[in-house]
Amino acid sequence: MTPRPSSSGSDPQKTTGKNTAGKKTAKAAKKAGAKKVPAKKAGAKEVPAKRVPAKKPAARQPVGKGRVREEVAVSPALDAGDRERLLAGTHHDPHAVLGAHRVPGGVAFRAFRPYALAVTVICGELRVALHDDGDGFFSGLVPLNEVPVHRLLVAYEGTEHEAEDPYRFLPTLGELDLHLIGEGRHEQLWRALGAHPTAHDGVAGTRFAVWAPNARGVRVAGGFNFWDGTGHPMRSLGSTGVWELFLPGVGAGEPYKFEITRPDGSRTFRADPLARRTEVPPATSSVVHASDYTWGDEEWLARRADAPAHEAPMSVYEVHLPSWRPGLTYRELAEQLPSYVADLGFTHVELMPVAEHPFGGSWGYQVTGFYAPTARLGDPDDFRYLVDRLHRAGIGVLMDWVPAHFPRDDWALAEFDGRPLYEHSDPLRAAHPDWGTLEFDFGRREVRNFLVANAVYWCEEFHIDGLRVDAVASMLYLDYSREPGRWTPNEHGGRENLDAVAFLQEMNATVYRRVPGVVTVAEESTAWDGVTRATHHKGPSGFGGLGFGLKWNMGWMHDSLEYMSREPVHRGYHHGELTFSMVYAYSENYVLPISHDEVVHGKKSLVSKMPGDWWQQRANERAYLGYMWAHPGKQLLFMGQEFAQGAEWSEAHGPDWWLLDPEYGASADHRGVRDLVRDLNTVYRATPALWERDTHPSGFAWVVGDAADDDVLAFLRLDADGTPLLAVSNFAPVVRSDYRLGVPDEVPAWHEVLNTDAARYGGGDVGNPDPVKPEAQGWHGRPASIRLTLPPLATVWLRPA
Structure with missing residues (x-):
């Protein structure tokens, strides 16, 4: 909670x-610019309001030309019922009784000004002192034929305050x-x-x-x-x-x-x-906020929709803004973050939740202010400035969005108006069993509207390029983390939350229609069918697609990290943990996430997950990153992992930037991994084979996927024209010389374009410095083959020379 x-x-x-009459309102009047006003201005007419008894002889009022009608003047004072409701805060229509209203006998003026000593109505040159009816109510009847534009002069102890009457305005x-x-x-x-x-x-x-x-x-x-x-x-x-x-x-x-x-x-x-x-x-x-920000990212927005996200390069750097460099504001971050990310070659940043949240330790995932960027780092226009500067540096901005649940704080959304409103009325449906929070009632149209409009809001008002939707699985299943008897099946007897399905479909369809060029990304940890399928295309389950652009590949993340955490001597028995991802790689449009969730709370940082001594740990991480960048799917890396931070991430102090300080003896080890990430991104963006067909089987071909005894795997990535890139990973701590791999025979020579064992990355510099020419000997079912030197614990990429 x-x-x-x-x-x-x-x-x-x-x-x-408790307030003392006049004291606070006097201060309020001074704060609002109140000034002493003379009792009577030059030329002004001061007229006391008429006091009307319960019954009065009829007054003759003009009705058109030459005709009059009889009217009985009424008392302008509020009746007891209206007074009681206004004092109790239960009046549904205060404008109907306060302000100025045409009544028999003239215009009734009524004001409700608690703690005021006197109220005078000002209508041009006419000034009318209202009668004090007690409890802060003032009234008077003025013999006017029409309701005039008026102001109120309110006297408090020691001061007078002239102001507009809020109750004279029509609905806005x-x-x-x-x-x-x-x-x-x-x-x-x-x-x-x-x-x-x-x-x-x-x-x-x-x-x-x-x-x-x-x-x-x-x-x-x-x-x-x-x-x-x-x-x-x-x-x-x-x-x-x-x-x-x-x-x-x-x-x-x-x-x-x-x-x-x-x-x-x-x-x-x-x-x-x-x-x-x-x-x-x-x-x-x-x-209260009004933006006056002037954007400068027109060029970015104009080309944002040139290619869909799944057919474009996307390499994402995940950032927790408050701890990236603690103490920096949005505007200070705007001077440092874009240049850092651009230097490393990432195409996008993904910001952990920016929306306001009361507890910093939730990292933003327990939101109370869904429409407000957190004020910890500045105001909303300061956040706009950060997004603008990222765009001008050529960097897209994704943002974590949390529509699954909200905290129970009694000043926020929980039982907002005294009854369940944003949450489900059924306590079993409302209470989230894992996080002590409340789940939204996705079946209520106003709640869906609140969330759908919120997704649009961030994209339209802050130029966000995409939303990574948190905890989608918890929305999709009625029995998510619930024991039998603690959930109720849907109308068809199933466990699917039909309301949540409809909400996600509506959100995706609306965002893609209104904001061309954005992408939505689902953090969905199950095998739900059609997460990234269009909403109008039904699958075997009978549901239409959810309509997301991309989905986090949690299966790949879990399996590959399990494999890498094992000692190399045991990896041969778990080779399938690396190759199984290709069985389902094209079932959705995937992102490969090494996110904050994997490097916090006892899970260790990425380099610390790796076995062996310090050299082997770094070599394993480098090999893994090379394999990850070559694997079908976009990639995401959490801050600090780009330079092999050894400690887990903590929001209290952020990344260990001191590891990159040249004065620190082993800093070259960390700079080497950072240099590798930069080169991975550089080659990746320049090689369409690595991203153009991420979501199509024609963009991938195994060379060898069953060399479990060697801890080796190799595959080809192909662009739309068939131009290949060969990726080879050796996850054993030994050099493999003259390792033969089958290759297409139409390539005259292969050139090593990236080697994670290069000396500049901190490796042993074992590799293939010269172009490698194919031999006519067939291998691995292909007409030609090449012989490579495979460095230990390393990944190499080769392209046609």
């Missing part, structure tokens, strides 16, 4: 206790927005809900809107009202469950929360689910 951070100074639980959300929200089809939901600085009827302020269908009432609390939302109730906009309020004078940078009255009458302060900015954890408030 996500630990609940301590409250910040702006937390309403700390700032909304239109019928189309509400219709799409109700249907669960608002693909830009963040433009409708949340907090938006805007101008309404020429008045600057912020529009607040939140979905809380079970709430009896919702109020806005923030720094602008000293966290007392009593005087700022929101209105319900019909059956959609959306509450809305435009607050004049509130601008960007203001912290806020929603004060929700639950069905049982209790109250809870909640962060905005669609907040685009948050306070820095452990503070938990949302922050």
Whole structure:
């Protein structure tokens, strides 16, 4: 379970206790720029509001030309029911009773200003002092024929504050927005809900809107009202469950929360689910935000869709931003990360979750602010700057996205409006058994809309090039980590979560339609059929494809690391752990991931998984990386593994950069592995055979896959024109001289383009420096063969000379 951070100074639980009349509001007025206003301006007409008894003789009012009608003036004061509901925070339509309204006898003005000593209505040159009705309510009846534009002059102890009346404005959300929200089809939901600085009827302020269908009432609390939302109730906009309020004078940078009255009458302060900015954890408030960032990545975006991801080179560097170089902000990272990644030749970075999360130890995988980049490193425009700089350096940006679950923090999404809302109403379906979190209710259209729009949001608003979707398996199966009797089958009696399937299909289809050139990547650890198949193509299971562009190959990762962790003397008995991946290599579009999950919490770093002494460990890692880069599929490497960091990763201090310091005696060992990664990426990107047919069997051919006694495997990669690259791995700690391999006879000579045993990488420099010419002797079922010197614990790549 996500630990609940301590409250910040702006937390309403700390700032909304008993108030002394006028003291806090006086401070608020000064903060808002309040000024002393004379009781009567030159030329202004001051008119006391009319006090109307319960019954009064009829007043003659004009009705058109030459006609009058009889009207009975009414009392402008609120009735007891409205007063009670406003005080209790349970009024659904405060705009219907507050503000100015045409009534018999004129225009009734009503204001709800707790702690105010007096309220005066200002209509141009007319000033009307309202009657104090008690409990913060003020009212008055003015003999006007039309409702005027007006302002309020509010007097507190020691000061007066002139402001717009929030309750004179029409709703800021239109019928189309509400219709799409109700249907669960608002693909830009963040433009409708949340907090938006805007101008309404020429008045600057912020529009607040939140979905809380079970709430009896919702109020806005923030720094602008000293966290007392009593005087700022929101209105319900019909059956959609959306509450809305435009607050004049509130601008960007203001912290806020929603004060929700639950069905049982209790109250809870909640962060905005669609907040685009948050306070820095452990503070938990949302922050009003308006972006003014100007992008400079037009060239990148213009060519992003030139080729689909599975037919293009993709070599990914996975980064945990807060710990890559601890202490750097988004903008400071933008000065260092792009140049580092570009120097090593990676095509993309993958950022571990950026969305706001209260507990840093979750690495971002327990999200509370799905629409806000974490404030730990800067504001949203600072994050835009980082993405922009990566794009300008020619580097794509993937981002981990976590739609499977969310933490139970009582200021966030859990039972948001007093009842299960974002989570499933069935406790067995809602509770995630592994992580102490709650699972989203994928069957509720508004929840699906919240998540689908969130995926679109990151791609459209932050120019993210792809989403790696976390924990897909936990969404797909109703019995995921659940014992018998702790889950309920679907309507067909199966274990598949049909709601989650529909959600993932909708998310993928929407993202690919709206944002050409992006890619979605599934972290899916089972053999679910059709993860990367199009959503309209059904497979043997009867389900349409999930629609992802790529899928993490967890089977390859597990098997290959198991093989590499064994002493070479035992590897021959487990040769199939390296070759089995080719049995299913083309069932999906794969990424080969050596991610953070594999180098943390007792799993050891990549080099420390390898057997033998320090030289053998590094040689094993280099050989493994050469095999990985040549294997069909894209590749992903977590930070620190590119220079053979010996310690496990810790978010507390990040990679051991000091290992690359020339003053450190053994640093050449680590620099050598880093240089190999750079060269792997360089040759990879320049060799279409290694990526052009990653997802087609015609792009791969075994040379020898059964040489278990030798710990050797060799295969060809082929581009669209049939041009080959030969990859040979020797996972034994001995040199194999004159090792014969069958090759195509149309290649006149082979040239070694990469050797992981090269001296510059820290190896023994055993290899094939001269071009190797085929012999007419057939071998391995091929018409010609070559004889190679295979270095120990090494991978070599050869191309036609």
